Amino acid sequence: MENSVRNAAxxxxxxxxxxxxxxxxxxxxxxAKPPPVILFADSAEVEAFQASLSIGSALFxxxxxxxxxxALEALVAAASVIVKQGRSITARAADAGGRxxxxxxxxxxxxxxxxxxxxxxxxxxxxxxTDSIRGLNPAxxxxxILSLEENEQLFFGTFFDKSILYSVxxxxxxxHLAMLAFDVAEYTDRDVESVLxxxxxxxxxMHDLPHFTYLGHTERRLPDLGLHRIERTxxxxxxxxxxxxxxxx
Numbered sequence: 001m002e003n004s005v006r007n008a009a010x011x012x013x014x015x016x017x018x019x020x021x022x023x024x025x026x027x028x029x030x031x032a033k034p035p036p037v038i039l040f041a042d043s044a045e046v047e048a049f050q051a052s053l054s055i056g057s058a059l060f061x062x063x064x065x066x067x068x069x070x071a072l073e074a075l076v077a078a079a080s081v082i083v084k085q086g087r088s089i090t091a092r093a094a095d096a097g098g099r100x101x102x103x104x105x106x107x108x109x110x111x112x113x114x115x116x117x118x119x120x121x122x123x124x125x126x127x128x129x130t131d132s133i134r135g136l137n138p139a140x141x142x143x144x145i146l147s148l149e150e151n152e153q154l155f156f157g158t159f160f161d162k163s164i165l166y167s168v169x170x171x172x173x174x175x176h177l178a179m180l181a182f183d184v185a186e187y188t189d190r191d192v193e194s195v196l197x198x199x200x201x202x203x204x205x206m207h208d209l210p211h212f213t214y215l216g217h218t219e220r221r222l223p224d225l226g227l228h229r230i231e232r233t234x235x236x237x238x239x240x241x242x243x244x245x246x247x248x249x
Contacts, residue, residue, distance in 0.1 A: 005029050005226030005244045011038050016143050018246070020173045023165055025244040026204035027175045029225040031216030032070045034180075040172035041139060043101035053179055055098070061090025061185060065097035068179045071200075071214035075182060078199040082192055089184060089192055092210050096183035099176035105138060107168045112145060115156035115164070124154060138171050166207045175205070175213050183210040188237070203241045209234060215242070 008028030012018050017038045028034045033053055040046045054069040058076055067075065079089040095103055116130040133144050148154040149163050156164035175181035182201070186192045187210040196202070200216040203209070217225065228245040231238050 003029055003031065003034055003225075008034065008038075009226070009244075009246065016146060019146060020170055022244055022246060024169070024173050024175055024205060026202075026215065026227055026242050027178055027180055027213055029215050029217065029222065029227060030071075030178075030180055030213075031200070032068045032180055032214060033178075035178045038173065039139070039142075039170065040101065040177060042172070046101040046172070046177050050098070050177070050179065055179060060096070060182075061088070063091040063094050063096060065091050065182065066179065067097050067182065068214070070216065071180050071182075074199040074201065074214060074216065075196075078195045078201065081199075082195050085191060085195075087186065087189060087191060089186060089196070092183040092185045092187075095176070096185075097176070097181070098179040099174060101171060101177065104169055104174045104177065105171040108138070108142075108164075108171045111156050111158070111164050111168050112141065115145075115154075115160060118160050119154050124152075142170050142172075169205075175211075180214045182212050182214075184212055185210070187212075203239060204243060206230065206232065206241050206243065209239060 005025055005028050008025065009021065012021050021038050035049060055066055056069045056072040057064050057066040058072055060079065082089050091097065116125065116133060119125040120127060120130050133141060136144060145156055145164055149156065155162055157166045184192065196212055197219055201212045201214055203211065204213040205211045215222065222242050226244060227242045230241045230243055232241065
């Protein structure tokens with residue numbers, strides 16, 4: 001059976017998973033190997049999945065990047081094309097490609113800790129409440145933080161005015177765990193975007209402009225797989241994102 005967002009929607013088992021599927025679910029349309037779950041429970045599950053993959057690595061700028069072999073091959077091909085145009089495709093940071101569960105948990109915990117300190121300092125949360133949230137296991141903490149944002153407008157994004165999902169991925173849900181995401185240093189270059197798309201790489205995470213995901217399909221195939229294109233303007237420029245269209249599934 002062909003991978004598609006439509007097929008993967010059956011994995012949704014809770015409101016939290018539905019929210020995460022809306023954010024990151026485009027990955028289930030990949031021609032490579034998608035994750036078996038919407039949210040990995042812990043590092044053991046991530047390690048078992050990554051051990052099942054065919055993984056390769058290559059140098060992109062200053063950093064050696066590991067990805068699923070099919071995705072890496074397409075990215076190397078795209079980089080070869082863009083070099084001939086006098087441009088480049090390089091990694092934005094050392095963790096621009098595949099990541100471990102611990103990598104994503106560290107980023108999540110950073111924002112949660114800052115947010116709890118902020119809301120306690122401004123008197124919106126008590127010490128007992130923030131301590132209770134700090135002590136939760138990651139899955140329960142994710143549910144708690146998303147609930148605080150939705151129901152009490154206590155946001156954990158970088159500037160405390162938007163959702164934490166604008167700033168970091170949920171541990172266990174990041175597309176980097178599937179070794180199918182790459183953060184591009186030249187993300188504002190339209191020619192880079194075009195070449196990446198011709199090689200199956202697209203933006204799929206709203207608000208994360210450098211982040212591209214390997215889907216492996218031509219653009220005209222994406223709607224048939226349960227995705228729709230959303231356009232957003234950032235700093236006076238329009239960007240396209242391919243995201244799940246759950247209302248039509």
